[in-house]
């Protein structure tokens with residue numbers, strides 16, 4: 001039995017027989033492995049921009065600063081990498097706050113129509129910069145009770161992904177609807193799609209289908225992990241469907257109560 005990942009918790013004899021209680025170690029080992037992987041991933045993700053910032057600064061100080069074009073180019077890279085670091089640290093902090101359940105929830109009564117109109121303004125610009133169309137479809141307005149900052153984070157993460165992984169000319173849609181007990185948020189795009197074998201893993205921290213493309217789009221690999229945690233915090237459910245070369249759809253169900 002001990003070989004099968006079971007550790008004795010306590011053994012007691014009452015004179016008639018012996019009672020032994022075993023503790024399953026498989027789950028503990030798996031958690032420990034996940035923790036180790038996470039630390040390794042974070043270190044790697046932090047090291048990449050730091051190495052780049054350090055390297056370009058050193059080269060500038062070693063003389064490259066004399067050439068204005070090189071100077072401009074290197075400073076631009078240093079700035080971009082600093083922004084990446086800042087985003088990464090921000091996402092890591094968000095994730096740890098959500099996971100530790102320390103997140104203060106600031107529930108407010110919101111009209112879904114005005115809420116979406118407010119937050120999609122900046123997204124609309126992002127989409128237009130990529131020659132994409134962003135459509136917001138609300139059949140009829142309704143009221144929800146949620147923390148506006150958290151809901152904003154969910155929508156922003158999903159829509160910026162849709163924009164990042166959809167080529168120029170594509171379409172991004174945000175739809176809301178309500179059923180008897182739930183209200184539904186759908187974010188869909190006409191982008192590159194996600195291979196079927198990756199669909200089950202995209203909500204994992206730092207899991208990316210294409211690392212290079214994620215880096216290029218400024219991704220931290222944490223956006224969907226944050227979305228999933230937030231949805232779970234609201235006891236909602238998130239599902240994804242996708243077809244390669246046709247597009248991806250994320251659907252979230254939130255309880256109206």
Ligand code: ADP
Nearest residue numbers: 161162165208209210214219220221222223224
């Ligand atoms: P990232 O910062 O890399 O975008 P996310 O956690 O937000 O990290 O997403 C994880 C991965 O899922 C992305 O790297 C990308 O490969 C894939 N992905 C997410 N959203 C989409 C989408 N709308 N279309 C295609 N692939 C997507």
